[in-house]
Amino acid sequence: MKDILGSALQDFQNKKYTDDIITYSSLDEQDKIPIPYFFRTYDELPKLEQKALSLCRGTILDIGCGAGSHSLYLQEKGFDITALDFSQGATDVCKLRGIEKVVHSNILDYNGTKFDTLLMLMNGIGIVGKLTNLNLFLSHLKLLMKPNGQVLLDSSDIIYMYEEDDDGGYWIPDNKEYYGEVEFTMEYKGNKGKPFSWLYIDYNTLQRAALANGLECELISEGDHYDYLAKLTNAKQ
Structure with missing residues (x-):
C-alpha cells in the first residue's frame, strides 16, 4: 500500500x-x-479556510486537493475549478464525488495552463x-x-512546539536547517508509507521568500493556534 492517504x-x-x-x-x-476530516462540509471548515474560499476568483487550481471538499464547494458555486493531487486514490475519490x-x-x-487563483489549503x-x-x-x-493571479495558502508557525529557555529563545536541534521542517510517516491499517518531508513556515519567512521571487505577500488573517492565511500576488512593476 504505497498510496496511504489515497487508500x-x-x-x-x-x-x-x-x-x-x-x-x-x-x-x-x-x-x-x-479520515472524515477530509470530507468536511463548508460549515465544518475552520474560519481561515472559509475566508480563503470567499477570496477565490476566476479560474482556480486546487493544489493538493485531497478528497476535494474545497473543490466541490467551489464547483457548486459555479467556479471553473481544477482539482490536482499527487495521490491517485485522492483524485479517484474526487471524480467519484x-x-x-x-x-x-x-x-x-x-x-501549460494559467489560473486566476491557486489554492493551497490544509497547510498546502x-x-x-x-x-x-x-x-x-x-x-x-x-x-x-x-x-x-493570486495564491491563497495557509500554514502554521510551529516554534511553540520547541522548548523555550529562560531568555525567551527556543532549543532547536542542530540537525535542523529550519525549525518548520518536519519528517512524517503515515500508517493505515497496519501499512506504513515512505517517510516524507513537510514544511510549516512562519509568515515572516514566507514573506521574505515571496519578495525574493517577485511576489507580494499579504497576511490576510490569523487563526487561534499559530496558523495564518496569506495571499501572494505578482509584484507591481
Missing part, C-alpha cells in the same frame, strides 16, 4: 471506514488524522518539504498564475 480516502468514499491514519513525526509525536476537472500530477510537473505549502525548495516552488507557481 484511506477511497475506503471512506466506499463506506468501508474503520480506521484513521496514524502519523509519526520527527517531533517525536504520534497522532491520528480522522462529482468534480469535473481532476488532474493526477505532482504540481512541479504540471504546466507543506508539500514544499524543505525550505531550500521554496524558491523553485514559488517560481513554478508564478508560471501557473495569470498576470493578475
Whole structure:
C-alpha cells in the first residue's frame, strides 16, 4: 500500500471506514488524522479556510486537493475549478464525488495552463518539504498564475512546539536547517508509507521568500493556534 492517504480516502468514499491514519513525526509525536476530516462540509471548515474560499476568483487550481471538499464547494458555486493531487486514490475519490476537472500530477510537473487563483489549503505549502525548495516552488507557481493571479495558502508557525529557555529563545536541534521542517510517516491499517518531508513556515519567512521571487505577500488573517492565511500576488512593476 504505497498510496496511504489515497487508500484511506477511497475506503471512506466506499463506506468501508474503520480506521484513521496514524502519523509519526520527527517531533517525536504520534497522532491520528480522522479520515472524515477530509470530507468536511463548508460549515465544518475552520474560519481561515472559509475566508480563503470567499477570496477565490476566476479560474482556480486546487493544489493538493485531497478528497476535494474545497473543490466541490467551489464547483457548486459555479467556479471553473481544477482539482490536482499527487495521490491517485485522492483524485479517484474526487471524480467519484462529482468534480469535473481532476488532474493526477505532482504540481512541479504540471504546466501549460494559467489560473486566476491557486489554492493551497490544509497547510498546502507543506508539500514544499524543505525550505531550500521554496524558491523553485514559488517560481513554478508564478508560471501557473495569470498576470493578475493570486495564491491563497495557509500554514502554521510551529516554534511553540520547541522548548523555550529562560531568555525567551527556543532549543532547536542542530540537525535542523529550519525549525518548520518536519519528517512524517503515515500508517493505515497496519501499512506504513515512505517517510516524507513537510514544511510549516512562519509568515515572516514566507514573506521574505515571496519578495525574493517577485511576489507580494499579504497576511490576510490569523487563526487561534499559530496558523495564518496569506495571499501572494505578482509584484507591481
